[in-house]
Amino acid sequence: xxxxxxxxxxxxxxxxxxxxxxxxxxxxxxxxxxxxxxxxxxxxxxxxxxxxxxxxxxxxxxxxxxxxxxxxxxxxxxxxxxxxxxxxxxxxxxxxxxxxxxxxxxxxxxxxxxxxxxxxxxxxxxxxxxxxxxxxxxxxxxxxxxxxxxxxxxxxxxxxxxxxxxxxxxxxxxxxxxxxxxxxxxxxxxxxxxxxxxxxxxxxxxxxxxxxxxxxxxxxxxxxxxxxxxxxxxxxxxxxxxxxxxxxxxxxxxxxxxxxxxxxxxxxxxxxxxxxxxxxxxxxxxxxxxxxxxxxxxxxxxxxxxxxxxxxxxxxxxxxxxxxxxxxxxxxxxxxxxxxxxxxxxxxxxxxxxxxxxxxxxxxxxxxxxxxxxxxxxxxxxxxxxxxxxxxxxxxxxxxxxxxxxxxxxxxxxxxxxxxxxxxxxxxxxxxxxxxxxxxxxxxxxxxxxxxxxxxxxxxxxxx
Numbered sequence: 001x002x003x004x005x006x007x008x009x010x011x012x013x014x015x016x017x018x019x020x021x022x023x024x025x026x027x028x029x030x031x032x033x034x035x036x037x038x039x040x041x042x043x044x045x046x047x048x049x050x051x052x053x054x055x056x057x058x059x060x061x062x063x064x065x066x067x068x069x070x071x072x073x074x075x076x077x078x079x080x081x082x083x084x085x086x087x088x089x090x091x092x093x094x095x096x097x098x099x100x101x102x103x104x105x106x107x108x109x110x111x112x113x114x115x116x117x118x119x120x121x122x123x124x125x126x127x128x129x130x131x132x133x134x135x136x137x138x139x140x141x142x143x144x145x146x147x148x149x150x151x152x153x154x155x156x157x158x159x160x161x162x163x164x165x166x167x168x169x170x171x172x173x174x175x176x177x178x179x180x181x182x183x184x185x186x187x188x189x190x191x192x193x194x195x196x197x198x199x200x201x202x203x204x205x206x207x208x209x210x211x212x213x214x215x216x217x218x219x220x221x222x223x224x225x226x227x228x229x230x231x232x233x234x235x236x237x238x239x240x241x242x243x244x245x246x247x248x249x250x251x252x253x254x255x256x257x258x259x260x261x262x263x264x265x266x267x268x269x270x271x272x273x274x275x276x277x278x279x280x281x282x283x284x285x286x287x288x289x290x291x292x293x294x295x296x297x298x299x300x301x302x303x304x305x306x307x308x309x310x311x312x313x314x315x316x317x318x319x320x321x322x323x324x325x326x327x328x329x330x331x332x333x334x335x336x337x338x339x340x341x342x343x344x345x346x347x348x349x350x351x352x353x354x355x356x357x358x359x360x361x362x363x364x365x366x367x368x369x370x371x372x373x374x375x376x377x378x379x380x381x382x383x384x385x386x387x388x389x390x391x392x393x394x395x396x397x398x399x400x401x402x403x404x405x406x407x408x409x410x411x412x413x414x415x416x417x418x419x420x421x422x423x424x425x426x427x428x429x430x431x432x433x434x435x436x437x438x439x440x441x442x443x444x445x446x447x448x449x450x451x452x453x454x455x456x457x458x459x460x461x462x463x464x
Contacts, residue, residue, distance in 0.1 A: 017293035019257040019266060022250050027286035029128045029248055029279055031149045031161035039251065042163040046255035051269030052122065052173055053243065055260040055295075061242045061272050062297045064116045066325030068401040069357045074113045075328075075402025076104050077244060077273075077359065078444070079120025081436035082127040085147045088172040093179050095409025096121060097188070099441045101239070103448040110452025116242070120406070122176040123245035123271050125149075125169045126252075127435050128279045144434070148249055152434050166252045173270070177243065184241055210449065244299075247274035250290055257294060268294045275299035275330065278306060283313055292317050299328035301361065304341040308348035315354050328357040330404050334365025335384040339392065346396035360389040361404040367436065374427040376437045379417030383450055390454045403451065407439040418443040 033039045067073045078100055080087070087093075096119070104115040125148035134143045134154070142159040144152045148169040151158035247253045247268070256270030268274055274296055280287035281300055291298050298318060302311065311329075319327040329349075333341045349356060362385035366377045386403065393400040413430045414437035416422045431437075439447065 013265070014293045017289070019254045019290075019293070021293070022254070022286040022290040025284060025286040025289045026282070027250060028282070029145075030250065030286075031145060033161050033163055035163075039163045042166055043251060043255045046166060046170060046252070049167075049170055050174075051256065051258060052170070052177055053269055053272050055263050055267045055269070057242070058267055058269075058272050058296050060240070061116070061118075062325040064114075064240075064325070065297050065328065065357055067114075068116055069324060069355055069399075071399050071401070072113065073116050073401075074107055074111055075116045075118065075357065075359055075404075076100065076107060076448075077118040077120065077402060078103070078405040078407045079244075080124055080408060081120075081406045081433060081438055082146050083121060083124045083172075084152075084434060085125075085168060085172050088175055090179060092410065093121075093176055094183065095441070097180060097183060097241075097409070099407060099409040099444050100241075102441075102445055104239075106445065106448040106452060110449075111455055116402070117239060118242045118244050118273055119180070120244055122173040122180070122243040123169070125172070126246060126248040128246070128248060128277055146248075146435075148252060163251075166249070166255075169252065170256075170270075173243075180241055184239060242272040244273035244275060245271050247271075247276055247287065247291060247298075248280065250286055253290060263295075265295045266293060268296050271296070273297055273299065273328075275301065275328070277301040278303045281314060283310075283317060288314070288317060297325055297328065299330050299359070301364070302329050302331045302345065304333045304337045304365065306345065308344050311345055312348055312352060312354075315349070315352075315356065319354075319356075322355050324355055325357070327355075328359055328402075330359045330361045331389070332361035332364040332404075333385065335362075335381040335388065337365065338385055338388050342389070342392050343396055346393065346398045350396060350398050357401045358393065358398060359402040359404050360386055360400055362386045362389070363404075363406045363436070363439075370424045370427065372424065372428070374424070374431060374437075376424070376427060377415045379415055379422075379439075379443055379446075382415070382439070383447065386447065386451060387454050403447070405439060405444065405447065406436055407441075407444040409441050412438060412440045414438050414440070415443055419446055 064073055065075065068075050079096060100117055100119060104117050107115050126146040129143040129145055132143055133140050136154055141154060141156060142150065144150060144159065148165050149161050253268055253270060253274065256268060257266050258269050260267055274291065275298065276287045276291055278301055282288065300314060300318070315327060331342055362382045363377060366381040366385060367375060369375050389400050411430060412432050413422055413426045414433055416424060416427070419442055
């Protein structure tokens with residue numbers, strides 16, 4: 001474990017901010033707890049529980065994101081659309097880690113850049129909804145908002161917000177983080193043995209041969225360096241892994257926001273990298289107010305309705321000192337709209353000279369429903385948005401520094417297309433998500449390989 005270092009004092013401490021100052025602002029996408037006293041008792045309990053991450057891990061991630069802004073790293077952020085408590089199981093966590101390791105191996109090999117690995121896990125238990133209620137068979141109930149708030153069963157009892165679920169979310173997050181750390185520190189991510197990461201598809205996937213060539217090439221390079229030096233190459237037996245989740249349930253985020261000895265300011269110690277979506281990005285809203293005061297690196301999802309002046313005002317609030325690594329903008333436009341909607345935003349931010357990390361989320365703008373009632377995403381649209389993103393950034397003189405994906409290490413059929421050409425009829429075979437469709441392990445690796453190919457084509461146009 002590295003020794004924590006004190007970072008320099010901020011240029012401008014956030015005026016009038018406190019972990020609970022968000023409560024004085026309009027708060028969207030928040031549950032209404034029926035018993036305020038029970039809520040406050042749970043929050044008091046959460047404040048006494050140990051943190052899930054450390055301040056020096058957070059600051060290390062911020063430095064790596066600053067390097068990604070400069071084109072010296074590439075961000076891979078991926079995981080479940082919304083975790084469920086039942087998914088806190090060793091096999092599922094291991095497979096999720098495996099697919100992220102496989103993708104990062106492809107990216108490192110192809111991009112010749114270090115990869116910042118950030119998982120959408122160990123806290124992604126809340127989900128925004130487009131409607132407060134859900135109707136089935138003439139019955140209307142509150143919407144399911146994630147396991148940290150209520151339960152998915154369509155009953156009146158299950159849909160009542162329960163503050164005790166926050167304590168359960170903290171416990172599940174801690175168990176997930178503990179297992180991930182144990183795997184990584186124990187050599188699970190050792191580049192000497194990438195075969196540890198293989199999933200069951202390797203023997204029959206059309207991508208297996210290409211992936212295996214990369215593994216063999218890296219193995220040969222490692223062995224060559226060790227033969228040349230006469231000793232084992234160090235720092236190849238572990239990698240850094242960071243966590244992220246949407247900072248949606250502000251009661252929970254507030255309770256895990258702490259001051260740290262020998263550091264100034266406040267850290268959200270429930271995750272390394274919190275983000276908010278456009279549903280909660282109002283300048284005078286509670287979520288922006290909360291996010292502006294924590295020292296974590298933060299991110300905002302940027303959709304097709306965002307206007308340039310709106311985005312610039314948001315940047316001013318969330319990163320007034322233009323701190324490197326502080327702010328990531330995750331654009332999610334949809335393949336059909338990105339060519340029209342993204343360039344004005346890129347031009348406005350570039351013109352103002354603001355330092356941000358641009359990341360593509362090709363998932364959320366490409367969601368649709370099939371005739372048989374399944375919510376899905378078509379692989380060709382996901383891929384098209386990624387490829388267009390590289391082209392549009394190159395044309396604007398900006399840089400695409402990462403991708404943000406909803407994915408799983410399991411053999412699900414939730415997104416159509418890909419190497420196996422999944423059809424709408426295949427969705428019912430293994431559709432397991434309770435909220436949004438995810439790329440399966442094979443489709444995820446295919447995206448990583450496509451990024452390498454596209455980035456190679458765009459490298460000549462990448463800004464210096």
